[in-house]
Amino acid sequence: MRLLTHNMLASNVRGATTGYPLTLEATKWCTKEVELNADFIRGLLPKIDWRALVDATRALGLPELLPEEQPPEEEIFAEGAADVEGSAIRRIHHALLEVHVQEGSLVCPDTSRCFPINKGIPNMMLHEDEV
Amino acid sequence: MWYLCVFYHRLLDYRRPEVESLAELFAGPGGGESVEWRMPENHHVDSPFHLVRLPGDERLAAQVANRSLLVKGIYELWGHGTTYEELEKSVTEYPDERKLPFLTPESTFKIVIDSFGKVISSQEQNEIIESLTYIPFKGRVNLKKPDHKFFVMETDDYGSNNGLPPVVKRSIFFGREVGAADRHLLPTYQLKSRKYIGPTAMDAEMAFLMANQGLARPGKLVYDPFVGTGSILVAAAHFGAMTMGADIDIRVVRDGRGPDCNVWSNFEQYKLPEPLCLLRADNNLPPWRPGLKEMFDAIICDPPYGVRAGGRKSGGRKLIKGVKGPYTVPDEKRDNHIPSTAPYSLAECVHDLLHLAARMVVMGGRLVFFYPVLRGEDGAASPQFPEHPCFKLITSSEQILSFRYSRVLLTMVKVAPYTEEIEKMAAERHQEFRENHHKWMEEGNLHSAVFEPADGKPDRDSKPKYRGKYV
Numbered sequence: 001m002r003l004l005t006h007n008m009l010a011s012n013v014r015g016a017t018t019g020y021p022l023t024l025e026a027t028k029w030c031t032k033e034v035e036l037n038a039d040f041i042r043g044l045l046p047k048i049d050w051r052a053l054v055d056a057t058r059a060l061g062l063p064e065l066l067p068e069e070q071p072p073e074e075e076i077f078a079e080g081a082a083d084v085e086g087s088a089i090r091r092i093h094h095a096l097l098e099v100h101v102q103e104g105s106l107v108c109p110d111t112s113r114c115f116p117i118n119k120g121i122p123n124m125m126l127h128e129d130e131v
Numbered sequence: 132m133w134y135l136c137v138f139y140h141r142l143l144d145y146r147r148p149e150v151e152s153l154a155e156l157f158a159g160p161g162g163g164e165s166v167e168w169r170m171p172e173n174h175h176v177d178s179p180f181h182l183v184r185l186p187g188d189e190r191l192a193a194q195v196a197n198r199s200l201l202v203k204g205i206y207e208l209w210g211h212g213t214t215y216e217e218l219e220k221s222v223t224e225y226p227d228e229r230k231l232p233f234l235t236p237e238s239t240f241k242i243v244i245d246s247f248g249k250v251i252s253s254q255e256q257n258e259i260i261e262s263l264t265y266i267p268f269k270g271r272v273n274l275k276k277p278d279h280k281f282f283v284m285e286t287d288d289y290g291s292n293n294g295l296p297p298v299v300k301r302s303i304f305f306g307r308e309v310g311a312a313d314r315h316l317l318p319t320y321q322l323k324s325r326k327y328i329g330p331t332a333m334d335a336e337m338a339f340l341m342a343n344q345g346l347a348r349p350g351k352l353v354y355d356p357f358v359g360t361g362s363i364l365v366a367a368a369h370f371g372a373m374t375m376g377a378d379i380d381i382r383v384v385r386d387g388r389g390p391d392c393n394v395w396s397n398f399e400q401y402k403l404p405e406p407l408c409l410l411r412a413d414n415n416l417p418p419w420r421p422g423l424k425e426m427f428d429a430i431i432c433d434p435p436y437g438v439r440a441g442g443r444k445s446g447g448r449k450l451i452k453g454v455k456g457p458y459t460v461p462d463e464k465r466d467n468h469i470p471s472t473a474p475y476s477l478a479e480c481v482h483d484l485l486h487l488a489a490r491m492v493v494m495g496g497r498l499v500f501f502y503p504v505l506r507g508e509d510g511a512a513s514p515q516f517p518e519h520p521c522f523k524l525i526t527s528s529e530q531i532l533s534f535r536y537s538r539v540l541l542t543m544v545k546v547a548p549y550t551e552e553i554e555k556m557a558a559e560r561h562q563e564f565r566e567n568h569h570k571w572m573e574e575g576n577l578h579s580a581v582f583e584p585a586d587g588k589p590d591r592d593s594k595p596k597y598r599g600k601y602v
């Protein structure tokens with residue numbers, strides 16, 4: 001599960017108010033290289049909940065990866081930024097698309113219902129009594 | 132500019148929409164609508180020969196042809212006729228300034244004789260090539276890598292069995308190739324050599340056509356809510372799109388048939404970037420956070436409609452003796468509990484899909500999905516398709532699957548933003564649709580209509596010789 005997915009998911013268990021953001025508990029994760037496409041990131045960024053993304057990187061023990069506040073777009077999409085090691089766009093790309101959680105769970109903030117992540121696939125199905 | 136567009140003689144309904152979608156993809160918004168079509172004289176729309184006007188220059192025509200699956204080639208038409216004498220007259224009259232730049236002494240060329248619905252022996256082919264002396268070829272012949280390829284294409288009159296529609300008269304075309312399809316994709320991606328497939332895996336050609344209808348390309352995000360073994364996403368990823376998929380069946384998405392035979396391995400097999408996300412979720416209760424919208428550039432899918440595989444959703448109940456109401460899962464069993472599911476009728480499934488797409492597809496993005504239609508019944512010629520106020524249906528392409536039913540590939544484009552009023556209106560339309568299709572929209576009815584024994588033997592002799600959409 002990429003952190004992009006984590007950013008999009010919420011718990012819809014009965015009794016949850018927003019069910020978002022889910023607390024990420026990862027026991028195993030890795031990085032997988034994905035080709036950087038600046039236009040793709042540009043389209044994606046306005047839809048990302050920055051706070052939840054930063055918290056997810058912290059939960060994985062990567063406090064240095066992203067700053068507390070989202071950098072201004074001029075900085076992220078500055079000419080040639082994609083080619084500079086450690087630039088904002090590279091870090092955002094890495095956080096959103098290259099970090100892959102293999103084992104762990106997503107915990108609903110309202111009900112503490114735990115959604116397991118197994119072999120990289122979050123299981124968002126509800127039990128019969130939760131629908 | 133007008134071109135001669137020659138199609139493969141298959142999936143007839145899918146051919147023009149594919150060219151229009153690719154024109155949209157390469158020429159930008161409005162490119163698809165600006166495409167115009169004409170038929171050559173004495174040709175029926177089922178014929179492989181069409182005349183097409185594409186926006187932009189020749190490079191665009193080449194791009195369209197190269198990415199297409201059903202275009203055999205796009206040609207600059209230099210002349211045509213019903214006999215070789217007429218062809219000569221027509222080619223001679225074609226302006227020299229269009230012809231001479233391609234006939235220069237420095238260039239290399241090749242002439243190909245092609246035919247449809249007839250066979251031309253190699254001796255006859257040589258005679259045809261030698262008869263073209265009225266064209267002043269100055270360059271050298273190069274059969275392997277020519278700069279310019281010229282085609283003579285001949286069709287016969289409608290005969291008893293040559294696959295041509297009844298109105299076609301013999302015609303001969305001479306053209307210069309501008310671009311041709313790369314069908315090498317198909318042997319590479321064919322299902323029989325794919326590691327992980329399921330009973331309803333989408334065949335490679337159709338999956339590529341769907342990806343073309345969904346305008347898959349680099350920088351775009353494509354979602355399939357019924358991902359199964361990932362056969363549709365493989366095609367989208369081949370064209371450079373980022374992909375995401377969900378399925379209700381965890382065995383299919385997570386486990387597959389082992390560590391080297393699962394959805395991930397299908398992407399590895401073709402050296403494609405793996406999906407950004409696969410998850411197990413129920414399309415009836417999608418797990419997207421409140422306020423999230425317009426995430427996907429396209430949703431491309433084949434919903435389960437209960438003929439080969441039925442849909443499931445959350446909410447079945449475990450019937451335990453004496454227990455009424457939903458089964459309560461004991462705490463110690465919660466971790467590995469597999470929740471039961473309930474059948475998911477087609478009407479509900481399509482409603483959920485349109486609703487999801489209205490919310491999650493970007494403006495101008497596309498929804499591409501299959502929809503089943505019973506044949507030989509009232510209104511089979513113009514079936515009523517599901518509608519949504521956020522979407523405009525741009526094409527519907529029928530593929531006949533059996534005597535009883537076909538599936539239709541619907542391509543819709545999002546034209547209105549998603550608001551609460553829209554949501555309410557959509558629910559009303561859905562209700563209306565559901566009432567009209569009451570008969571076979573419910574679980575199992577479509578299946579039994581398709582597999583019901585026939586009243587008598589279908590009269591085989593009454594079948595027309597020309598097979599049209601059956602190819």
